[in-house]
Amino acid sequence: MKNDLTLIFFDLETTGLNPEIDEIIEIGAIKVQNDEIKETFHSLVRPNKNIPKFITDLTGISEKDVEKAPRTEDLKDKIENFIGDYPLIAHNVIFDKTFLEKLLGKELKNEVFDTLELSRLFFPEFYSHSLQNLVKKLEIKSKGPHRALTDTLMLYSVFQKIKKEKGLFPQEILKKFKQIFVNEKNFDSIFGDEWEKTENTETSLKWETKEENSKKLTLPFKENLKESNFKDGVYYVESDINEEILKEITSIAKNKELLLLIYSEELGKRLTQIFEKKGFLVSTLNNYERFICPEKLQFFLDNPSLVPPELRTYLAILVSYIFKTKDFFVDRAPIHILKNPILKILSSCEEDPSSCNYKSFCPLKRKIEEIKFSEVVIAEQSILFDENYFKQALTNRGTIVFESFRLPKIFYSHKMDLSFLDFKTLLTYSDFDQEKIDRIEDTYNSIARFLYGQDITKEIKSLKDLLSDSHNDLMQKFFKKPAYQKGFRDGKIVISAIEKDAQKIFKENVKFFNPIIFIAKYDRIGDKEVLSEFTGLKGEKVKDKFPFNNKNIFSVVPLFTHSPNYDEFPEEFVKFFEKIHNKVKTAIVLPQQILMKEIYYSLKNKGFGVKAFGTDSADEKREIDLFLYDLSTGESYKEIYLIKFPLIQNNNFNPEMDFYSALLVKNILYEIAEKSNGKTIVFYFDSKLKNKEYRSALEDMFISFPLYLEREESLLKIIERVRNQN
Incomplete structure (x- = not known):
C-alpha cells in the first residue's frame, strides 16, 4: 500500500470568506508520493469581481497581478488532471473544498482530510491551530510570504510533524482512534500502513493524572486558623481594584478563609500572585463546569459505535488531550477543548467521588480535597448561579465579588x-x-x-x-x-x-457565604441602587475614597446616525470614522461578534490598521482595537467608540435591563478611560439615546457630561476645537 500512497496538498487565496459571492484568485498544490514532492501546480486566477484592499494587504495579490491571469473555465481541466482521485489535504479543508467545487462546477468525490483537525488530534494542548501558529510552534522554517503555494509547502511540513508526533502515541490509543473513526475516516489513505507504527512501546491504555504540588499535602488544619474579626453581613464597596482595597482583603484572609469571585482572567492571575506571595494557599476554579469523568470516557472508548458520528472526532481529540496532559479537570485547557461538545456530556457525576471505581484519578475528588485545604479560592462569578459540586467545600467562606457590576449580565446570559x-x-x-x-x-x-x-x-x-x-x-x-x-x-x-429569579439565588447564597462583599467602581445610576436592587440583599455601603477625575473625558452622542440595528449602520459608521479619526490609539467596543466582524472588515478594506480581539493574534499591535463589552484590554486610548449598549436580556422593553446595561457601560468605560493620559474623546452610538426620557433617566451612566449633537457639521467643528485645546 505504501508504494501507491499519493497525496494532494493544496491551498487557495480568495476575495473573501463567502463562497456564494467570493472567488478564488490563486491556487497552489503539490503532489506527494511516498513522502516525496513529485509535482507542483500554481496559478493566479482572474476573478469577476474586484479584490478588496485588505486581501491585497494580506496576500500581496493586486488587481494588476490577475488582470492577465486565466479565468476559472481555462483552469478546470488542468486542476482535475492534477488532483485526479487522490486524497486531498488542506487546512480547514471544508472552506477550500467548497471554493474548489464552485470553480470546477461539480462535487468532488476525492477523500478529504483536514490538517486543522489532525493537528488538534495530535497537538491538542496547543492554544491555536492556525497554520501560522503551527508553523511557529513546530519550528518550521517559513517558505515565504502568505501565498497559496508557499502555504501549501508549509502545510506539507505541518503534516510531516503530525506524522512524527503520531509515532509517540501508544499503539493502543492509535487503535482506539481507528475504532472511533471506523466508517468515518480511513487514515490508511494518508498514512498507509504506518498508522499503527509507533516508537511508544506501551501495550495497554492506562489513565494517569498530573503530579500534584506537594505543599498541598502539608496544609494546616482549618480548625487551627484564627476566628475572623470581620463582621458578618453584606457590603457594597464603591472602588476600583487598587492597592488599598487589595491590602484590606489580604488582611481579612488572615482570619477568614476566602472565596474570591472574578470575571477577567487577568485579574484572577493578579490575585493568585498577590495571595501566594503573602504565603496563602490558593486554589483556582477555572471552568468549574467542565471536567472529564474517567468512567464515562472509558465507557465511550469501549463503545465508540454508540457515539453519534458528528461527535466522534471530538471524542478522539479529548482522549488525545488527556493522554498528553493528564488534565482531567481541564483547568487550563485551550478554548477548543473547553468548547468540545462531548466535554459537556463527560462533565457530570452520578457517583460519590469517594467510592467511585476511578477515584484514584477522579478530577472532582482531587479538586474538592484541594479546595478544602485552601485558604483562598478564586473562581468565576457564575459559580453563584449554579448548582455545582463544590458548594459544600466552599461553605462559610468570606466572599469577595470583584467587578460586581457584571453580575446582571452574567446572570441573564448564563x-x-x-x-x-x-x-x-x-x-x-x-x-x-x-x-x-x-x-x-x-x-x-x-x-x-x-x-x-x-x-x-x-x-x-x-x-x-x-x-x-x-x-x-x-x-x-x-x-x-x-x-x-x-x-x-x-x-x-x-x-x-x-434561571429567572436572581434575588432568590442571592438569598440562598447568604446562607453559604458570609460575609459577602460586592466591589465595583460604580454600583448605582443616579439615585437608583442598581446592584443592591438586583441582588435583593440589604447591606452596608462603603463610599469610594478616590472619585474619578473626569476632566479629560469628552463625551459625545451623535444623534444624526442610524441605530446600530440598521443594516446601513456599519457602512455609515466607517464613513463617520474616516472623518473623525485622528490616527491615535483607538478602541471600538461592541455588543456582538456579527457587528464587530462587519465593522472590522469594512475598516480593513479602507486600509486601517485594525485588531479584533478573539480574531487576530493576541500579541499583534494595531492602531485600532475592536473588542466586545465582555473584554477589557488594559490599554490606554485617545478615542473610544461605544457602539450599541450591551443587551442584558432579549426583552428590550424592561426598564431594569436598561439600568443593568447602563451600569455595565459606565464601569467598562471607567476601566478604559482611567488608564488614558490627556484628553480622551468618547462617542456613544445607540438608538435609545434619541429618546429624551431615556437620556434623562440614565444620564448618570456617562462619566462626563455628554454633548448631544443633531448635525455632523457641528460635531466636526467641536472635535477640532477640543483637539486643538489638547
Missing part, C-alpha cells in the same frame, strides 16, 4: 444548553430508550418555528416529565431550571435552561 445530539449521547450512556429519543427529536422539530431567545417552557413540559427522573446528573440539573428558551449552537437548535 444558560445550560442541550442539543438533540447531547440528549441522544446522554441517553446512550444511561437510560437508553429509542422511544424517548424519538420523542426528544419530535420536541426539537416542534420548536423550530420559534424565534431565537423565545420562551419555550410550555412546549417542553412533556419532555421534562419524560426525562426528569433520569439517573444522569446533568439532565437532573437541566430539568430543575424554572424556564427554557430556544437557542442555537454551531447552527443547530438547542434548548437553553435558564
Whole structure:
C-alpha cells in the first residue's frame, strides 16, 4: 500500500470568506508520493469581481497581478488532471473544498482530510491551530510570504510533524482512534500502513493524572486558623481594584478563609500572585463546569459505535488531550477543548467521588480535597448561579465579588444548553430508550418555528416529565431550571435552561457565604441602587475614597446616525470614522461578534490598521482595537467608540435591563478611560439615546457630561476645537 500512497496538498487565496459571492484568485498544490514532492501546480486566477484592499494587504495579490491571469473555465481541466482521485489535504479543508467545487462546477468525490483537525488530534494542548501558529510552534522554517503555494509547502511540513508526533502515541490509543473513526475516516489513505507504527512501546491504555504540588499535602488544619474579626453581613464597596482595597482583603484572609469571585482572567492571575506571595494557599476554579469523568470516557472508548458520528472526532481529540496532559479537570485547557461538545456530556457525576471505581484519578475528588485545604479560592462569578459540586467545600467562606457590576449580565446570559445530539449521547450512556429519543427529536422539530431567545417552557413540559427522573446528573440539573428558551449552537437548535429569579439565588447564597462583599467602581445610576436592587440583599455601603477625575473625558452622542440595528449602520459608521479619526490609539467596543466582524472588515478594506480581539493574534499591535463589552484590554486610548449598549436580556422593553446595561457601560468605560493620559474623546452610538426620557433617566451612566449633537457639521467643528485645546 505504501508504494501507491499519493497525496494532494493544496491551498487557495480568495476575495473573501463567502463562497456564494467570493472567488478564488490563486491556487497552489503539490503532489506527494511516498513522502516525496513529485509535482507542483500554481496559478493566479482572474476573478469577476474586484479584490478588496485588505486581501491585497494580506496576500500581496493586486488587481494588476490577475488582470492577465486565466479565468476559472481555462483552469478546470488542468486542476482535475492534477488532483485526479487522490486524497486531498488542506487546512480547514471544508472552506477550500467548497471554493474548489464552485470553480470546477461539480462535487468532488476525492477523500478529504483536514490538517486543522489532525493537528488538534495530535497537538491538542496547543492554544491555536492556525497554520501560522503551527508553523511557529513546530519550528518550521517559513517558505515565504502568505501565498497559496508557499502555504501549501508549509502545510506539507505541518503534516510531516503530525506524522512524527503520531509515532509517540501508544499503539493502543492509535487503535482506539481507528475504532472511533471506523466508517468515518480511513487514515490508511494518508498514512498507509504506518498508522499503527509507533516508537511508544506501551501495550495497554492506562489513565494517569498530573503530579500534584506537594505543599498541598502539608496544609494546616482549618480548625487551627484564627476566628475572623470581620463582621458578618453584606457590603457594597464603591472602588476600583487598587492597592488599598487589595491590602484590606489580604488582611481579612488572615482570619477568614476566602472565596474570591472574578470575571477577567487577568485579574484572577493578579490575585493568585498577590495571595501566594503573602504565603496563602490558593486554589483556582477555572471552568468549574467542565471536567472529564474517567468512567464515562472509558465507557465511550469501549463503545465508540454508540457515539453519534458528528461527535466522534471530538471524542478522539479529548482522549488525545488527556493522554498528553493528564488534565482531567481541564483547568487550563485551550478554548477548543473547553468548547468540545462531548466535554459537556463527560462533565457530570452520578457517583460519590469517594467510592467511585476511578477515584484514584477522579478530577472532582482531587479538586474538592484541594479546595478544602485552601485558604483562598478564586473562581468565576457564575459559580453563584449554579448548582455545582463544590458548594459544600466552599461553605462559610468570606466572599469577595470583584467587578460586581457584571453580575446582571452574567446572570441573564448564563444558560445550560442541550442539543438533540447531547440528549441522544446522554441517553446512550444511561437510560437508553429509542422511544424517548424519538420523542426528544419530535420536541426539537416542534420548536423550530420559534424565534431565537423565545420562551419555550410550555412546549417542553412533556419532555421534562419524560426525562426528569433520569439517573444522569446533568439532565437532573437541566430539568430543575424554572424556564427554557430556544437557542442555537454551531447552527443547530438547542434548548437553553435558564434561571429567572436572581434575588432568590442571592438569598440562598447568604446562607453559604458570609460575609459577602460586592466591589465595583460604580454600583448605582443616579439615585437608583442598581446592584443592591438586583441582588435583593440589604447591606452596608462603603463610599469610594478616590472619585474619578473626569476632566479629560469628552463625551459625545451623535444623534444624526442610524441605530446600530440598521443594516446601513456599519457602512455609515466607517464613513463617520474616516472623518473623525485622528490616527491615535483607538478602541471600538461592541455588543456582538456579527457587528464587530462587519465593522472590522469594512475598516480593513479602507486600509486601517485594525485588531479584533478573539480574531487576530493576541500579541499583534494595531492602531485600532475592536473588542466586545465582555473584554477589557488594559490599554490606554485617545478615542473610544461605544457602539450599541450591551443587551442584558432579549426583552428590550424592561426598564431594569436598561439600568443593568447602563451600569455595565459606565464601569467598562471607567476601566478604559482611567488608564488614558490627556484628553480622551468618547462617542456613544445607540438608538435609545434619541429618546429624551431615556437620556434623562440614565444620564448618570456617562462619566462626563455628554454633548448631544443633531448635525455632523457641528460635531466636526467641536472635535477640532477640543483637539486643538489638547
